[in-house]
Amino acid sequence: MNRFEGKIALVTGAASGIGRATALRLAQEGADVACVDVSDKVADTAAEVEKLGRAASAHVCDISDEAGVAAMVAAVIARFGKLDVAANVAGVLRADHTHQLAMEHWDRILRINLTGTFLVCRAVIPHLLATKGCIVNTSSTAALGSHPWMAAYAASKGGIIALTKTIAVEYVKQGLRANCVCPGGVATPLHGQFRMPKGSDPELLRGAMPLVPYVGPEHAASVIAFLASDDAKYITGTEVRADGGALS
Numbered sequence: 001m002n003r004f005e006g007k008i009a010l011v012t013g014a015a016s017g018i019g020r021a022t023a024l025r026l027a028q029e030g031a032d033v034a035c036v037d038v039s040d041k042v043a044d045t046a047a048e049v050e051k052l053g054r055a056a057s058a059h060v061c062d063i064s065d066e067a068g069v070a071a072m073v074a075a076v077i078a079r080f081g082k083l084d085v086a087a088n089v090a091g092v093l094r095a096d097h098t099h100q101l102a103m104e105h106w107d108r109i110l111r112i113n114l115t116g117t118f119l120v121c122r123a124v125i126p127h128l129l130a131t132k133g134c135i136v137n138t139s140s141t142a143a144l145g146s147h148p149w150m151a152a153y154a155a156s157k158g159g160i161i162a163l164t165k166t167i168a169v170e171y172v173k174q175g176l177r178a179n180c181v182c183p184g185g186v187a188t189p190l191h192g193q194f195r196m197p198k199g200s201d202p203e204l205l206r207g208a209m210p211l212v213p214y215v216g217p218e219h220a221a222s223v224i225a226f227l228a229s230d231d232a233k234y235i236t237g238t239e240v241r242a243d244g245g246a247l248s
């Protein structure tokens with residue numbers, strides 16, 4: 001498939017996991033890709049995109065930094081001249097008992113996952129309106145239920161769904177689409193590093209578990225690519241669960 005031939009995509013969280021897999025999937029389908037991450041390993045992903053024969057740029061940027069996001073998007077436009085797809089994948093996870101959740105952790109998770117996604121959306125919308133492009137945001141099954149000890153994470157991901165629906169309706173008549181993917185149980189560093197808080201009951205997390213073995217990040221990336229493509233031309237303002245049946 002060459003669904004992104006001639007398109008420019010911006011992918012956050014591109015240094016690792018689902019973001020990296022998304023950058024590579026979009027490039028495999030013809031996109032030139034601006035790879036964005038707070039980690040300088042994002043340069044490795046950009047190099048992999050180039051190996052696929054596509055143009056790439058690497059941007060070390062903290063998506064929760066307002067000025068940094070504005071400068072990053074300006075640099076992407078200066079490099080490529082336009083933007084067709086913005087995939088907001090960057091995010092962080094940590095688990096705590098809600099009654100012990102420190103403000104610093106609540107603030108950090110909301111600031112990166114929700115405010116960061118908003119800041120990138122705000123900065124890219126004018127450019128996506130020019131191309132009738134689209135946004136794919138990354139929520140989580142945590143936004144939909146069955147995730148104990150993830151008050152901040154679940155709230156941030158629920159906020160992303162609400163933000164996405166608002167954008168979808170607000171700009172629908174101008175040709176801009178916005179959707180969410182809600183992954184669950186994808187084998188990535190974020191998932192591998194997840195630890196339940198001390199004294200937690202693993203039984204309570206059972207409802208969040210995929211009903212089939214965990215999959216790799218390329219499976220979430222393929223859903224993002226679908227939502228970003230013209231195959232999803234009539235789809236806006238919705239969320240697609242990719243969770244191996246966990247919440248089914």
Ligand SMILES: NC(=O)c1ccc[n+]([C@@H]2O[C@H](COP(=O)([O-])OP(=O)(O)OC[C@H]3O[C@@H](n4cnc5c(N)ncnc54)[C@H](O)[C@@H]3O)[C@@H](O)[C@H]2O)c1
Nearest residue numbers: 013015016017018038062063090091140183185186188190
């Ligand atoms: N893995 C799963 O099972 C799963 C399930 C549901 C949702 N998600 C979501 O998918 C997204 C990607 O997660 P992943 O599993 O690939 O994790 P990952 O840790 O492999 O990748 C996350 C990337 O985000 C980057 N990042 C973190 N904070 C950032 C910031 N402030 N600015 C810019 N980049 C930042 C990290 O450096 C990292 O490269 C996240 O939003 C996560 O919440 C993952």
